[in-house]
Every structure is written in C-alpha cells, then in structure tokens.
Amino acid sequence: xxxxxxxxxxxxxxxxxxxxxxxxxxxxxxxxxxxxxxxxxxxxxxxxxxxxxxxxxxxxxxxxxxxxxxxxxxxxxxxxxxxxxxxxxxxxxxxxxxxxxxxxxxxxxxxxxxxxxxxxxxxxxxxxxxxxxxxxxxxxxxxxxxxxxxxxxxxxxxxxxxxxxxxxxxxxxxxxxxxxxxxxxxxxxxxxxxxxxxxxxxxxxxxxxxxxxxxxxxxxxxxxxxxxxxxxxxxxxxxxxxxxxxxxxxxxxxxxxxxxxxxxxxxxxxxxxxxxxxxxxxxxxxxxxxxxxxxxxxxxxxxxxxxxxxxxxxxxxxxxxxxxxxxxxxxxxxxxxxxxxxxxxxxxxxxxxxxxxxxxxxxxxxxxxxxxxxxxxxxxxxxxxxxxxxxxxxxxxxxxxxxxxxxxxxxxxxxxxxxxxxxxxxxxxxxxxxxxxxxxxxxxxxxxxxx
Numbered sequence: 001x002x003x004x005x006x007x008x009x010x011x012x013x014x015x016x017x018x019x020x021x022x023x024x025x026x027x028x029x030x031x032x033x034x035x036x037x038x039x040x041x042x043x044x045x046x047x048x049x050x051x052x053x054x055x056x057x058x059x060x061x062x063x064x065x066x067x068x069x070x071x072x073x074x075x076x077x078x079x080x081x082x083x084x085x086x087x088x089x090x091x092x093x094x095x096x097x098x099x100x101x102x103x104x105x106x107x108x109x110x111x112x113x114x115x116x117x118x119x120x121x122x123x124x125x126x127x128x129x130x131x132x133x134x135x136x137x138x139x140x141x142x143x144x145x146x147x148x149x150x151x152x153x154x155x156x157x158x159x160x161x162x163x164x165x166x167x168x169x170x171x172x173x174x175x176x177x178x179x180x181x182x183x184x185x186x187x188x189x190x191x192x193x194x195x196x197x198x199x200x201x202x203x204x205x206x207x208x209x210x211x212x213x214x215x216x217x218x219x220x221x222x223x224x225x226x227x228x229x230x231x232x233x234x235x236x237x238x239x240x241x242x243x244x245x246x247x248x249x250x251x252x253x254x255x256x257x258x259x260x261x262x263x264x265x266x267x268x269x270x271x272x273x274x275x276x277x278x279x280x281x282x283x284x285x286x287x288x289x290x291x292x293x294x295x296x297x298x299x300x301x302x303x304x305x306x307x308x309x310x311x312x313x314x315x316x317x318x319x320x321x322x323x324x325x326x327x328x329x330x331x332x333x334x335x336x337x338x339x340x341x342x343x344x345x346x347x348x349x350x351x352x353x354x355x356x357x358x359x360x361x362x363x364x365x366x367x368x369x370x371x372x373x374x375x376x377x378x379x380x381x382x383x384x385x386x387x388x389x390x391x392x393x394x395x396x397x398x399x400x401x402x403x404x405x406x407x408x409x410x411x412x413x414x415x416x417x418x419x420x421x422x423x424x425x426x427x428x429x430x431x432x433x434x435x436x437x438x439x440x441x442x443x444x445x446x447x448x449x450x451x
Contacts, residue, residue, distance in 0.1 A: 001100050001389045008034065017106045020113050020350040025103065033099075036092045044085045051078045101214065102221060105385040107350045108322075108359040114349025123361070125344040126337060139342050139366050147430075148369035149422040150300045153178060155430060155450050158301075169298070170290065170305040172415075177448050181421070181434070182308070184441035186283045186414045189310040189335055193411055197331045199281035199312060204261035206284060207252050212264040215390035217356035217382075218256065227254040227287045227305075254287035259408040262313040266392040270401050271315070273394055277324060278315040281411065283308065301415045302374065308414040314407045317394065318384065321405035322359075325381040328409045329361050332377045335412050338437045341420045342366040344373055358383045363412075365420045376416045379409030 007014055011027055018025045054075045061068035112121050125137060132140045150158065157178030163171040174182050193199040207229055213219040218226060229252045255261060262280045271278065286309050297303035312331060314324045329345065336343045348360040357380035364373035384403040387393065393401040425433040431449035434442055 001097070001385060002103055002106065003384070003388065004096065004100070014106065018103070020107060021104060021353065022115065022351050023104060029099070030096075033092055033096050037089065037096075040085055040089045040092065044082065044089070047078055047082055047085070051075065051082075054078070101389070104355045105353075105358050105382060107353055108381070108383075111353060111359050112347065112349045113351075115351040116349075117352050119349040120352055120362070121347045121349070123345040123347055125342070126333065127342045128340045131342060138371075139368065141371075142368060142428075144428040146368040146423060146426060148300065149367075149419040152422045152426045152430070152432060153301075153418075156432065156448050167305075170303065172301055172304060177442075177445070178418075180442060181438070181448065182414060182418050184438045185417050185421070186308060186310060187441050188338075188438055189411055189414070189417075190281065190283055192335060192338065193281045193310065193312060193331060197279075197334075199279045202258075202262060202265075202280050202282045204255075204258055204265075204282050204284060206255055206287075208255055208260055208264065209252055212260060212267065213253055215267050215392075216260050216263050216386050217389065218253075218260065221355055222256075225289050226256060227289055228252070229254060255284065256288045257286050257309060257408075257410075258282040258284040258311040259313060262311060263315070263386055263392075263406050263408060264390065266315055266387075266404065267390040269392055271392070271394045271404065273317070273396055276315070276317050276394060276404075277320065278313075280313045280315075281310060283310045283414075301419050304415060307416075310411050310414065312379075312409045312411040315392070316405050316407065318402070318405045321381050321383060321407060324405075324407050325359065325361070325379065328379050328407055328411075329363070332363055332379060332409055332411045335417070336363070336365060336376070336420075339417070339421065339435045340437075341424050343376070354378070354380060356380070356382045356385050358385065361409075365416070367420065367423050369423050374416070374419075376420065377410040377412050380407065382406045382408070 002014070007030060011030065015025045015027055054071050058068045058071045058075065061071065112119065114120065127133065127139065134140055150160075154160075157175035159173040159175055160171075163173040166173070190201060194201050210219055213226070261284075262282055265280070266278070286307055288305060288307075290303055290305065301307075312328050314328060316324045333343070333345070343363055343365045346362045346364060348354075348362060353360050360378055360380040362375050363377040363379070365376040366372075367374050383405050386406045387403040392404050392406070394404050395401050421435060421438075422432055425435060427433065427447075429449075431447050434446055434448060439446060
C-alpha cells in the first residue's frame with residue numbers, strides 16, 4: 001500500500017508516477033478524504049481540550065460552593081460527541097485504506113517509462129560457452145528442425161491426455177523419467193539456493209486466508225486469478241479440540257506462488273535488526289486460474305493452472321533492498337548457467353511492472369522451437385509496499401519500528417525449466433541429453449530416450 005504521508009507531502013509527484021504506469025489517481029477524491037479527516041481530527045482535539053477545561057472549571061466552581069450545573073451538563077454531552085467523531089474518523093480511514101489497497105506501487109526512478117512489454121529494456125545476455133549466434137545475438141538454429149517441448153516430451157512421459165481426463169485443460173501428468181527430471185530440477189534448485197546462496201528452506205501451507213493475500217497484494221485486484229477453497233463447516237468438525245480457536249467461515253485460497261506464504265510469514269511482526277536479512281526459499285505447487293491470459297499458450301507446459309516453482313524471498317533493511325534485488329537476480333541466473341541454457345535479463349518498464357513491485361527484472365530463456373525468448377523468472381523489489389499492508393516492521397538499533405522492504409523472485413519456475421531443458425538438449429533422434437548438473441539427481445542417467 002502507498003504511504004499516506006507521501007501522498008500528503010507530495011501528491012503531484014505520486015500522481016505523475018502512477019500515470020507512468022497507466023493509472024489515473026483521483027487526486028480530488030484524496031483531497032476530499034483528507035479534508036474530512038482533518039476536520040474530524042481538529043474537532044476532536046478541540047473537544048478534548050474543552051473537556052479538560054470544563055473539568056477544571058467544575059472543580060473550581062465546586063470548591064467555591066458555586067453552581068456548576070451548566071458545566072456538568074456540558075461535560076456529560078462531550079463523551080457522546082467524541083464517540084461520534086471516533087466513528088467518523090474510523091470511517092474515513094477505512095475508506096482511504098480500502099481505496100489505497102487497489103492502487104499499485106510507485107515505480108522506482110530507474111524504471112524506464114513505457115506502456116507494455118514492447119518497452120522493456122534488455123540488460124544483458126548469457127550464452128553457454130561456444131554457442132554461436134546470428135546477427136541479432138540469438139543462438140543459431142540447430143542442424144535439424146527442433147521440435148517443441150510437447151513433441152519432445154510426450155514420448156518420454158509428458159502426459160496431457162490423462163491430465164485432461166482427470167482435471168481438464170491446462171494440467172499435466174508426468175511419468176517415469178520425465179517425472180524424475182522434473183523432481184531433479186526442483187531439488188537441484190533448492191540445493192543451490194540453500195547450500196551456496198544462504199537461503200533457509202521452508203515448507204509452507206498451500207492454502208491461505210484472505211488477510212495474507214491482501215498483505216502481499218494479490219487481493220483485491222487479482223481475486224479472479226486465484227482458485228478459491230470454501231471452508232464449509234470447519235468449526236463444526238467432529239473431534240475438534242474444545243476451546244480451540246476456529247476461523248470464521250470464509251473463502252480460503254490456493255497459493256499462486258509461495259511468495260505469498262514466505263513474505264506473509266512476517267505479517268504483524270517486528271523483526272529484530274540483528275536478524276536481517278531474512279532469506280527464504282520454498283518449493284511448492286502454484287495454482288492460477290489464468291483468467292487474464294486471453295487464451296495464450298494453450299498448448300504445452302508454459303501456462304498451467306498447476307505448476308511448481310522454487311521461490312526466493314528476501315526481507316531486508318530498506319537501505320539494502322536494491323543490492324538485494326541484484327543479488328536475487330544473480331541467484332536465479334546461476335540456475336540457468338549451471339543448466340547451460342541461454343537466457344537474457346530484461347528490465348520491465350513502468351507499464352509492465354507488477355502491481356506490488358517498484359522495480360522488476362524478468363529472466364527470459366531461449367526456446368529454439370519457438371525461436372524466441374520466454375520468461376522463466378520474475379524478480380521484484382516491492383520496497384515497503386507489501387510490508388505496509390502486512391504491518392511487517394523491523395526494530396532499528398535506535399528509534400521506533402520501521403517498515404521492512406520485501407523482495408521476491410522465481411528461482412525458477414520448474415515446469416518452464418523443464419521446457420528449456422527439453423527444447424535445448426533435444427537430439428535429432430528424439431532423445432534428450434540430461435544436463436550434467438542434474439545427473440546426480442537422475443541416478444547418473446545421461447540421456448532420456450524411449451524404451
């Protein structure tokens with residue numbers, strides 16, 4: 001959530017920054033809410049002062065034996081009006097908060113202005129040693145016509161038909177060596193991030209409440225992209241422990257990324273300064289309805305309702321968050337470098353930056369069958385935007401608690417990494433070479449091939 005104090009101090013700058021994201025902020029509405037808030041607060045402070053004055057006056061009159069009935073009548077009316085003002089202030093604060101919950105983060109000054117992905121700015125490319133490129137810097141075509149990951153994977157155990165029978169479209173089932181390759185990718189990513197980059201591995205819930213999603217920014221804006229789980233009759237379950245606190249009946253949600261649970265773990269928390277930074281990772285399934293996908297990537301693994309991801313989250317001191325952003329990018333890049341797959345890093349423009357993010361890099365992997373780069377990781381610095389919604393703070397060595405900065409990124413999307421391996425390591429005979437770094441996780445297997 002945006003900082004209300006920043007809006008009060010420099011509203012024109014906020015309006016301009018949001019306009020660069022294609023968001024028209026209603027400054028008049030904000031000013032009207034501010035005027036109401038100030039009016040209520042001024043009247044409250046005036047009445048509180050009057051209450052103190054009348055109280056003293058009553059004491060003085062009584063000590064002199066004089067009539068204080070008029071002052072006592074006034075004093076008895078003040079609490080009623082103060083209660084009315086308290087409710088009025090709560091109303092205007094809730095209206096402002098509910099509105100700001102729908103407004104995206106402000107872009108960092110280094111983010112290029114632009115409308116959509118066409119205005120994103122490439123930062124660098126990485127190619128495996130010895131890979132040749134064309135005049136555009138893209139990897140040269142194979143000596144044979146490459147097949148896409150569906151055609152490569154189906155003979156090896158990538159099964160869409162059974163998944164469609166079980167669940168519908170945009171699901172997959174993996175069998176045999178394909179299932180093991182998928183597991184190997186996830187395990188390799190976790191080991192790399194925990195053993196070499198200092199992340200703490202977590203196992204998190206896959207179902208969360210709405211408060212957690214409001215905190216990280218998925219709600220209210222992206223409700224239609226979530227899968228809901230109705231918790232019917234949970235407080236009436238047989239065998240519930242007597243006296244155990246039960247949540248009110250509500251809609252719960254399947255996580256769309258473990259960013260939600262890892263970042264949400266510090267909700268309503270004051271983290272000691274000495275514990276920063278927190279570096280967390282988790283391998284979880286992710287569930288997305290793809291309501292806004294517009295029918296893109298219907299074929300294959302690229303855009304599924306259920307997929308796995310190894311997530312990287314850092315919760316840091318505000319002074320170090322942009323160093324942490326570059327660090328997380330390098331940690332995600334390390335996965336692709338070890339796998340030996342070409343990729344590029346792209347800085348997103350204002351119009352393509354996500355709702356909660358102040359600055360985002362995408363990592364795009366080369367897919368030879370599509371002859372293009374496709375996103376495999378997105379790494380964002382949300383600054384204090386999520387922390388303010390979550391009430392996640394740290395306690396400095398001196399002074400009052402302050403809001404943390406939160407960062408998140410894919411390290412990586414496991415299904416898309418599977419796609420990258422299948423397409424980049426395919427052979428003309430239909431087999432797939434197992435990247436060397438994955439072979440220990442595959443029992444030494446070097447090549448995937450049909451029996």
